[in-house]
Amino acid sequence: MFIIRWILGRIILLLNFVFTPTKLKREIQEQAKIDAQTKNMQLYQYQACPFCVKVRREIRRQGLNINIIDAKQAQHKEVLANQGGKIQVPCLRIEENNKVVWLYESSAIIAHLNTRFA
Secondary structure, three states, X not given: OHHHHHHHHHHHHHXXXXXXXXXXXXXXXXXXXXXXXHOOEEEEEOOOOHHHHHHHHHHHHHOOOOEEEEOOOHHHHHXXXXXXXXXOOOEEEEEEOOEEEEEOOHHHHHHHHHHHHO
16 A cells, blocks of 8 residues: 555656646735745645645645645654644644634635635
8 A cells, every 4th residue: 555655646746747837926026925924824744645735736826935844754743733733734824913723624725825815
């Protein structure tokens, strides 16, 4: 089973590389405003997870600069478990007005990004 998941993961990464979406171009001031809003956002993800790839593609398509964190590393996995409540990816951590929100489903993350930035 490990070998099959490893092979499928590499196929997903290859297809993502080949069919990378084009990044949205904005004016400099508008992009700076968006960058300030995304400064306190982190996406916890696994590199070859298809749902994580889906979210990363949307982040690129919208031209957002969200910090990508590899959740396979022990310290990041611990943050997910202790602060977020569960170890599940993709997970978008949003910190606003001294309040932290954890979004866990890829469709919910994409809907949030579309509502806020698209």
